Structures are given as C-alpha cells and as structure tokens.
Amino acid sequence: MIRIAVLGCGRIGAMHAYNIAAHPRATLTAVFDINAAVATEVAAKTGAKVLDSVAAVLADDEVDAVLIATSTDTHADILEACVAVGKPVLCEKPIDLSLARVNACAAKIAGSAVPIQLGFVRRFDPGHRAVRKAIEAGDLGEVHQVTITSRDPGLAPEAYLKVSGGIFRDMTIHDFDMARYMLGEEPVEVLATASRLVDPALMEQLGDYDTLVVTMKTASGKQAIITNSRRATYGYDQRVEVLGSKGMAISENRRPHGMTLHKADFTEQAEPLLNFFIERYSEAFDAEIDAFVDAIETGVAPEVGFEDGRLALVLAEAAMKSVAEGRMVRTSEVA
Template sequence: MIRTAVLGAGRIGQVHASAVAASRLAQLVVVVDPFEEAAKSLAERIGCEAATDPLEVIARDDIDAVIIGTPTDTHVHLMLKAVEAGKAVLCEKPVDLDIAKVDEALRQLEDKDVPVMLAFNRRFDPSAAAMRQAIDAGEIGDVHQVVITSRDPGMPPEGYVQASGGIFRDMTIHDFDMARWLLGEEPTEVLATASRLVSPDLVEKYDDYDTVMVVMRTASGKQCHINNSRKAVYGYDQRMEVFGSNGMLLNDNLRPSTLRRYNQDQTEVHDPLLNFFLERYDDAFRAELEAFFGAVGSGKPVPVTPYDGRQALHLANCALESVRTGKVVKV
C-alpha cells in the first residue's frame, strides 16, 4: 500500500482524498490544509489524520506519495520539496502560471529519479481513453481533425476568476492537453479569438474572457478546433470529435441515464447533462489515481508528465498572444 498525503482540503483536494481512500493500491494517511477546520472536517469524514503544515508532512517517514491540490502558486515549491524528500508526486494543473518558473522546475526535476505526474484527469475518462485506443488501433486511419467543445454551466466565483490566470490557462488548458494527446503531434500554429459575452464587467475587470475559440495546426497539417464558454444554460457540455482518413470517432456528453421520453408534445426528451466536472469526470479522477499509483508501485513511467503541463501552458500563452495581436502565433 502506497502511504499517501493529500495537500489541500478544498474542492479538488476532497475529490482526491475520497479517491485515495477508495483505492486498493494506496492508504490515505493524512490530509493537509493551512485552515485547520477544513483539514479536520475532511479527515473526519474520510477517516485519516489532519495536519496544517505541508512541509512537515512531506518530511514524514510514513509518507510515500504526495498529491498536490493546493493553490497554483504553491505547486512548484511543494513539488520540488516532495521530490527532494524522495516522495512520488501527483500535482494538479497547471504547474505554475509563469512558464519561466515551470521551465526552471522541469530543469530541477531532470536528474531526479522520483515519479512526478501531472493531473490532466480527462485523459483517464473511460470514453476518452477508448477514443485514444481506437486511434492507436488505426480504426479511423490517419487523424486529420480534432474538434473539442468544453462549456461550463456557469461563471465561477469572482475570487476564482481573479486568481485563475485567465480562461486559457485554467479552462482551455485541459483542451490543449487533449488536443496534443489526440492529434499525436505538437501544434505549431495557434489562432485564437476571445469575447466577453457572459459576464462582461467581471471578466473585463481581470482582463479575462468568457467565450473563446482556438484553431491549431501541426507541422504535418493536422487541425484542431477548440471552443469554450463559461456558461451553457443546459449543463456541462463536454464533447470531442476525431475525424480521420477512414472514419470518425465521437465522444458525446454523459447524462444520469439513457432514458428517452416520447409523448404527444415532445420526442427524444433526455435527462439534463451531468451538472459539473465533479460528476462528469468522477470515473476519470479515480482512474487517474490508479494510473499514478500503478506507475509508482511498478516503477514504470507516469503517463502524464510535468512537460505535458508545460506544453499545455505554452499553448495557452500562445492563444492569449493571438487574441491580443489578432495574428497567428508560431508555437
């Protein structure tokens, strides 16, 4: 059993703590949060220790792995401290909002023989994983186009908007990672457009956007189109399409059930979409942790690296530059 500490008792920390507690490969030893009541509340609910000092927990001899679900500006510091202590790390995205800081962290990790995985959970969604497997099996021939739609059910709180680094770095960054993964090549050109349509006053206050589209191209000519919105009134809209020389793969939205209703007034009436990422990607979070613990236990490479996080952040920065200049940006 891999003895694990979860750093952060907020929303994502609670997700990880619950998944670790349910894992057959790991033991949740402690949850850590500077807000003592938050740590205690989560620890009591799950059945583990609570602590307030992450560095003290990282240094403990009874901890083998650390999951970092703390605010973004703490990720690099905690990651490097854990690696120095010989602890395996699963870190939430992004590594940092400053790509120079990310590059320096990657440089420091180069000669360290400690597993460090970045938490791009959508790769582990069962439907997305099946899509990647179908591509690898040649079911649709050569990939030509990837189309990704990701729309949230509503604007996040103002505090989140203020600290997120902007829609490209906190929301589209998942789609940049999925694009790289599904295309099988690095994008070399980025063209983006962005608008303030959902909450103009709020996003303008923080020089951000709430509605964006991105078009990317690889060196071989493969294309990707991403579209995001902070507010879809019908729910959490998550769809992906991969078009190839011999066919197409479509990853559609999930609903609570597959039941459809027909009557004299309506046909094809479905249940609403799953409400938010916690429900939509519950299986993905669990599979992500199992992949992490599996790599740690077997000594095999982790499936998602800090470099993947660096590349997704770089694409986010290129998209923002494209919005501000109105030009195609070379990656």
C-alpha cells in the same frame, strides 16, 4: 498499500482525499491545508492524520507519495520539494501560471526519476480514452481534425476567477492537453479569438474572457479546434470528436442514464447532463488515482507527466499572445 498525503483540502483536494481513502491499493495517511478546518473535516471522515506544514508532510516516513491540490501558485514550489525528498507527486493542473516558472521548475527536477503525474484527468475518461484507443488501433486512419467542445454550466465565483490566471490557463488548459492527446503531434501554430459575452463587466474588470475559439495546426497539417464558454445554460458540455481518413469517433456528453422520451410534440427528450466536473469525470478521477498508484508500484513513468503540463501551458501562452496581438502565433515564439 501506497500511503498518500493530500495537500490542500478545498473543492478538489477533499474529493481526491475521499477517493484515495476508498482506494483498494492506497491509504490516505495525512492531510494538510493552511485552512485547518477543512483538513480537520477530511481527517475526521477518513481517519487520516492532520499535519501542520508541507515540511511536516515531506519529513513523514509514513507518507510514500503526495497529491498536490493546493492553490495553483503553490504547486511548483511544493512539487520541487517533493522531488527533492524522493516522494512521487500527483500535481493538479496547471503546474504554475508562469511558463518561465515552469521552465525553471523543469530545470530543477531534470534527471530525477521520481514519478510525477499531472492532473489532466480527462485523459482517463472512459469515452475520451476510447477515442484515443480507436486512433491507436488504426480504426480512424490518419487523424485530420480534432474538435473539442468544453463549456462550463455557469460562471465560477468571482473570487476563483480573480486568481485563476484567466480562462486559457485555467480552463482551456485541459483542452490543450486533450488536443495533444488526440493529435499525437505537437501543435506548432495557434490562432485564438476570445470574447466577453457571459459577463462583460466582470471580464473587463478581470482582464479575462468567458467565450473563446482556438484553432491549432501541427507541422504535418493536422488541425484541432477548441470552443470554450464559461456558461452553457443546459449544463456541463464535454464532447470530443476526431475525424480521420477512415472514419470519425465521438465521445459524447454523459447523462445519468440513456433513456430518451419521444412524444407527439417532441422527440429525444433526455435527462440533463451530469453537472460539472466532479460528477461528469468521477470515473476518470478514480482512474487517475489508479494510474498514480500503478506508476508508484511499477516504477513506470506516469502516462501524463510534467512535460505534458508544460506543453499545455506553452499552448495557453501562444493562444493568449494570439488574442492580444490578433494574429496566428507559432509555439516557438513562446516556448
């Protein structure tokens, strides 16, 4: 059994903690949160011990590996500390809001063999993964266009948005990674446009956007299009489509079941979409922990690692620059 400690027991940390506690090859050995109440609640439900600092977690011989689910601005420091003591890390996205900080972190951990997995959970979604497998199997031929639709069911709370780092680094970061995963090549050109349509007053106040489109191109000409909205009234809209020279593959939205109702005055009436990420990506969150445990057990580098986190942030920075300057930005300008 791999003994894992979870740092940060908020919205996603608590979910990870329960998944680890239920995992057949892992145990939740310890939790720590600066808000002791949430750590105590998770500990009470799982039998894990509550530790009182990151240092205590790192010094604990009963902790084989660490999952970082604290607020984003703490990830890089904690990740460096874990690597320094040789504890494998699963770090939630993004690594940091600053590319300069991520580059400094990369320099600090360079050469280390400690497994680092990045929390790009969507790579583990069975549908999205099946699209990638179809690409790898040659079913689609050469990839030409990747189209990603990613819309939240509603605007996140203001307190969350204030510290999120903005939509590109907080939300689109998943889609930048998905585009890279499907393209199989690095985008080198990024053109983005962003609007304040869902809550213009709040977005103006935060200097953020709630609605955007990004188009990207690789050196060989492959294209990716991302559309994001912070609010889709019909639910959490998550679709990935890949067009290739021999065909197309689509990973569709998920519903509780596939029954559709057809009557005289309507057709194809279906259940609402699975609401938000914990429900929509529940299998993916389980598979993500499986992959982390596999990486620790086998010593094989995690399939989604630190550099993937860094490169997704490069695309976010390029997109933000594109919006600010109203022009296409080459990734070499920000990397």
